[in-house]
Each structure stands twice: as C-alpha cells, then as structure tokens.
Amino acid sequence: MSEPPGIEELQNIANKMRLDVIEMTTAAGSGHPGGSLSAADLMAVLYFRVLHHAPDQPEMPDRDRFVLSKGHTAPVLYAALAESGYFPKEELLTLRKLGSRLQGHPARGHLPGIEVSTGSLGQGLSMACGIALAGKMDSKDYYTYCLLGDGELQEGQNWEAAMFAHHRGLNHLIAFVDRNRLQISGNTEEVMSMDPLPEKWHAFGWNVIIIDGHNIRQILEACAKAKESRKNPTVIIMNTVKGKGVSFMENNPDFHGRACNPDEYQAAVAELKAVIR
Amino acid sequence: MTAPKLAQRTYYGKALAQLGRDNPQVVVLDADLAGSTKTISFKKVAPERFIECGIAEADMIGIAAGLAASGKIPFASTFGVFASGRCWEQIRMAVAYANLNVKVVATHCGLSVGPDGATHQALEDVALMRELPNMTVIVPADAYEAFQATLAIADYIGPVYMRMGRSEFPVCTPEEKPFEIGKATVMLKGTDVSLIGCGQMVQACLEAADLLEKEGISAEVINMATIKPLDLDAVYDTAAKTGAVVTAEEHSVIGGLGSAVAEFLSEVRPTPLARVGTYDTFGESGSADELMKKYGLTAADIVREAHNVIEMRDEKS
Numbered sequence: 001m002s003e004p005p006g007i008e009e010l011q012n013i014a015n016k017m018r019l020d021v022i023e024m025t026t027a028a029g030s031g032h033p034g035g036s037l038s039a040a041d042l043m044a045v046l047y048f049r050v051l052h053h054a055p056d057q058p059e060m061p062d063r064d065r066f067v068l069s070k071g072h073t074a075p076v077l078y079a080a081l082a083e084s085g086y087f088p089k090e091e092l093l094t095l096r097k098l099g100s101r102l103q104g105h106p107a108r109g110h111l112p113g114i115e116v117s118t119g120s121l122g123q124g125l126s127m128a129c130g131i132a133l134a135g136k137m138d139s140k141d142y143y144t145y146c147l148l149g150d151g152e153l154q155e156g157q158n159w160e161a162a163m164f165a166h167h168r169g170l171n172h173l174i175a176f177v178d179r180n181r182l183q184i185s186g187n188t189e190e191v192m193s194m195d196p197l198p199e200k201w202h203a204f205g206w207n208v209i210i211i212d213g214h215n216i217r218q219i220l221e222a223c224a225k226a227k228e229s230r231k232n233p234t235v236i237i238m239n240t241v242k243g244k245g246v247s248f249m250e251n252n253p254d255f256h257g258r259a260c261n262p263d264e265y266q267a268a269v270a271e272l273k274a275v276i277r
Numbered sequence: 278m279t280a281p282k283l284a285q286r287t288y289y290g291k292a293l294a295q296l297g298r299d300n301p302q303v304v305v306l307d308a309d310l311a312g313s314t315k316t317i318s319f320k321k322v323a324p325e326r327f328i329e330c331g332i333a334e335a336d337m338i339g340i341a342a343g344l345a346a347s348g349k350i351p352f353a354s355t356f357g358v359f360a361s362g363r364c365w366e367q368i369r370m371a372v373a374y375a376n377l378n379v380k381v382v383a384t385h386c387g388l389s390v391g392p393d394g395a396t397h398q399a400l401e402d403v404a405l406m407r408e409l410p411n412m413t414v415i416v417p418a419d420a421y422e423a424f425q426a427t428l429a430i431a432d433y434i435g436p437v438y439m440r441m442g443r444s445e446f447p448v449c450t451p452e453e454k455p456f457e458i459g460k461a462t463v464m465l466k467g468t469d470v471s472l473i474g475c476g477q478m479v480q481a482c483l484e485a486a487d488l489l490e491k492e493g494i495s496a497e498v499i500n501m502a503t504i505k506p507l508d509l510d511a512v513y514d515t516a517a518k519t520g521a522v523v524t525a526e527e528h529s530v531i532g533g534l535g536s537a538v539a540e541f542l543s544e545v546r547p548t549p550l551a552r553v554g555t556y557d558t559f560g561e562s563g564s565a566d567e568l569m570k571k572y573g574l575t576a577a578d579i580v581r582e583a584h585n586v587i588e589m590r591d592e593k594s
Binding site: 067107108109115116118120124125126127129132134137156157160161164167 | 304325326328330331333335336337338339340341342343344345346347348349351366367369370371374375376377
C-alpha cells in the first residue's frame with residue numbers, strides 16, 4: 001500500500017481533474033464545466049482520501065457511497081473515477097458521444113462507480129437517504145456522501161429529504177453544498193435567494209459545517225468532524241468559486257453550461273498545466 | 278354461490294405481511310397513508326422494515342431507489358394519483374432509467390374511489406407508467422390476484438407499477454393461483470367476440486358475457502392483468518378467433534389497456550375494436566356504483582360495445 005496522498009498531492013490531483021474537465025467538455029463541445037471546477041477539490045479529497053472504496057471492485061458491499069445530486073457536473077465525477085482507476089482515462093474524451101458510457105448525466109448501470117442516476121435536480125439527497133438507511137438497517141458502517149448544488153436547493157424535494165434524514169437519525173449521511181452562488185440565470189440570491197442557508201439546515205436538524213471549499217485541509221477536517229456525529233446527518237457548506245482554477249471562467253455564469261471555444265481551451269489548458277506538477 | 282366481495286388493498290396488505298415474514302430484503306414505504314393502502318399490515322409484522330416517509334411522495338420514491346440500489350426490495354405505496362402523477366419524474370429517472378428494483382404499488386385508483394371525487398380518482402396512471410421504459414405495469418383483477426401479484430413482483434427483479442382500487446368487489450380469480458407476469462388468463466372461452474379487461478372490469482366483462490350468452494352470443498373473456506409487457510399472443514389469438522374485440526378498463530381510454538391492445542392489433546391484425554373506459558374526462562364525487570354507471574363502465578356498456586364490434590366485423594365481411 002502506498003501512502004495516502006498529502007495535501008499538496010490532493011491539490012495536484014484536483015488540478016489534474018480540472019484539466020480533465022476542460023479536455024472532456026471541450027472534446028464534447030458541451031457540458032457543465034463551471035460547477036465541475038468548483039467541486040474539483042472536494043472530489044479529489046473524497047476519491048483519494050475520504051472514501052473507503054476499491055476501484056477494481058466497484059460493488060464491494062461495504063464501500064462508502066457517493067451520490068452526485070448535481071448530476072450536470074458529471075465531468076468532475078468522471079474525472080475522479082478515471083483518475084482513481086475505475087476506467088481508463090482515455091475514455092474521458094468520449095463524454096456525451098454516441099455509444100459512450102459517459103452519459104451527459106450520470107447513469108447507473110452504464111459505468112462502474114455510478115450508484116444511482118441523477119441529472120434531474122433535487123433527487124440525489126433522497127436517494128442518498130435510501131442508501132444510508134439501508135446501511136443503518138443492516139448495521140453497516142459505510143458512509144453515504146452526497147454533493148448538492150446550491151441552486152439545486154431550490155427544489156423542494158431536498159427539504160423533504162432533509163427532514164427524513166434527521167427524522168431517521170442518518171448520522172452516516174454527509175451532504176456537501178457547493179455554494180458557488182451562481183446558477184444558470186445568474187446569482188442564486190437574485191434568482192431565488194438561498195440565504196440564510198446554514199440556518200435552514202440547522203432548522204431541519206442537521207449538523208452544519210461551513211468551510212472554504214477550495215481549502216484541502218478544511219475539507220479533510222470537515223469530513224473527519226462529520227464522521228464524529230452519532231445522531232444527526234451533517235451538511236458541509238463549501239463556499240466555492242464557480243469555474244475555480246481558470247481565471248476567465250471564475251465567477252462567470254456563462255460557463256455554467258457551455259464548453260470552451262478553441263481559444264478559451266488553449267488559455268485554460270495553459271493556466272492549469274502551469275500549476276500541475 | 279356468490280363470490281365474496283373483497284378489497285384488493287386488504288389482500289395487498291396480507292401479501293406484504295407474508296413477505297414481511299418470509300423475505301428479509303422486502304421493505305415497505307408509505308407516505309402517511311398506511312391505514313388506507315394497508316401497508317400497515319406489513320408494519321405489524323416487520324416494523325423495523327416499514328419506512329414512514331410522511332406526506333412527501335417524491336422523497337419516498339428517491340428513498341426507495343436508494344434502498345433498491347443497496348439490495349433491498351422496496352414497495353412504495355400511496356394513492357394512485359400521487360404514486361403516478363406527483364412523483365412521475367422521480368419514478369422516471371430514479372427508478373425506471375436507473376432500472377432499479379422498486380415496486381410502486383398504488384391503491385385508490387379509478388372512479389370507484391367514489392365520494393372523494395376527481396382529485397383522488399386516478400384515471401391516467403396506467404398511461405403515465407406504461408410510457409416509461411423498463412417499467413412493468415400490472416392491474417390485478419381482484420383481491421386474490423392482487424395477493425398473488427404482490428408475491429410475484431417481489432420475486433421479479435425490475436421496476437413495477439401495480440394498480441389497485443379502493444372498494445370491495447366480487448372476486449373472480451382462483452385464490453391460490455400463482456401470478457405470472459406478462460401472461461393473460463382466458464377466463465371464459467368464446468367464439469363471437471373478445472372481451473379483454475383489467476382490474477375490476479374483468480368482473481364486468483364476465484357479467485357482460487352472461488348477458489350476451491342469453492342472446493346467443495359467445496363471448497371470450499380475457500383477464501389482461503399485465504398491461505406491460507402486453508401478452509401479445511393472447512391478444513392476437515383471441516382477435517384471430519373472434520374478429521371483434523372490446524377492451525374494458527377503469528381508466529382513460531387514452532394510454533391504458535385499450536390503447537395498448539388497439540396499438541398492437543392495428544399494426545399486426547386490424548380488428549374491429551371498441552374501448553370501454555373514461556373518455557377524456559375527470560371523475561366527480563358520488564358512490565362507486567353511480568360513477569361506474571354515469572361514466573359508462575358497466576356490463577351493459579360492454580354488451581353495447583360488443584354488439585357494435587360484431588356489427589362492424591359482419592359489415593366488413
């Protein structure tokens with residue numbers, strides 16, 4: 001067994017995933033790079049440090065589960081799966097193409113490592129509740145992690161699920177909110193305000209941890225703290241920057257749902273390659 | 278000897294209780310209607326595997342999907358309007374697209390729900406569910422068949438929608454006959470006209486066959502308890518034999534059993550056909566019997582349509 005990657009290495013992996021995201025979405029000519037880039041640091045931490053999983057045994061019964069509720073950011077999930085060895089990296093460039101296992105949104109049964117199908121927003125937390133509840137019923141120790149978008153929280157079903165998770169004491173359920181404050185039409189607070197977001201989760205009975213979602217150490221510490229909960233589910237609200245890592249994509253809602261053009265692609269790749277070791 | 282009048286949901290509850298004792302993978306979810314859907318019978322024998330979701334049907338479907346993804350066999354129940362409509366898109370993505378082993382079982386379907394009125398009378402649910410890829414759609418004829426079908430879908434791996442009514446009505450199937458998904462049952466052999474029914478309308482078809490027999494018309498009655506996958510051989514064979522078909526369902530004629538039969542026959546063996554069902558309308562409050570009469574879902578309506586299709590066939594020849 002090799003040593004688990006340290007903070008610098010995790011940061012490097014996150015940036016490699018960012019490069020993957022740019023490569024994939026550009027090759028596809030479409031996709032959702034902005035929210036993929038904002039979640040890259042979390043995904044690197046989860047797939048290379050936090051998750052108990054075995055890429056060569058995707059069905060391992062006691063594995064930790066990950067649900068990407070904001071399914072449109074499938075590119076960063078595919079990048080994490082490929083970087084950690086679920087399938088060959090070359091396959092990333094088939095994203096969104098006919099016959100590919102890398103569907104535009106994650107599809108269970110198509111690709112190893114995809115637990116459920118997501119993409120229609122607001123449903124992942126309910127599915128994660130079901131997975132966490134199954135573990136609890138069977139006295140399993142696995143954790144279920146669920147990544148939510150912040151705009152996605154406008155879907156009411158999330159709050160049904162939040163009630164349920166607290167009601168059933170699903171302490172092995174850990175949710176992340178990628179709080180990048182942008183959705184397709186613009187600022188979340190202008191489209192449909194989410195603030196005060198921590199108070200909403202508190203009111204639903206969840207433990208709330210607020211971190212800088214681009215600080216690897218804070219992500220690691222928050223995950224460790226969340227796992228200490230003996231009673232309630234935990235939400236980790238990650239303040240993030242949409243498009244993080246590529247200067248002209250940062251905080252630019254235009255890149256919520258479109259890929260780079262050739263010039264942008266060159267610029268993005270140059271920026272990312274400059275920071276990747 | 279008159280057949281006992283029994284509610285399907287009561288026998289659904291009995292079957293769930295049996296599964297609660299026999300199959301540790303079965304879990305049951307409900308959305309604050311356990312007393313009405315009778316999932317409460319499961320709760321009594323396996324309370325640790327009964328999952329109350331509160332009045333949150335969309336969440337219930339997502340939870341069921343998660344449970345199925347973890348190896349459980351979830352039965353999620355509520356009234357048909359909510360089960361098929363409120364969470365249609367949840368069923369579409371989380372269950373059907375993911376091809377997860379979730380059983381959505383609806384009670385209180387059709388006009389016979391009665392006084393609660395149109396908001397609670399699902400007349401569109403079969404159409405909504407039939408449309409979904411990977412989905413199996415079952416409409417048992419009576420309480421006994423509901424019991425057997427519940428056991429059968431627990432053994433079958435894949436998404437299922439099963440539809441039941443609210444009221445008590447006479448049973449017409451054998452109590453002990455195991456249910457075969459996708460297999461129609463010939464309830465009565467005949468040569469002049471085919472009556473293909475599902476749910477409570479199978480009983481109405483049998484009554485219609487009695488009435489027709491008195492006029493010297495031999496009706497074949499088929500219980501099409503699986504709407505999808507449709508038993509194509511059974512439809513073809515009976516249509517080939519009689520050349521005149523009436524379908525009967527307690528559901529809109531748009532998208533339900535009648536549509537399924539018409540779509541198939543019009544492609545492979547165009548046959549004079551009439552559909553008994555509701556015609557692009559909501560229901561209303563009233564007693565079950567009053568509503569079935571008003572909206573044309575009685576044995577007399579089936580007899581009238583039988584005459585029509587026989588006439589159409591004979592004009593053609």
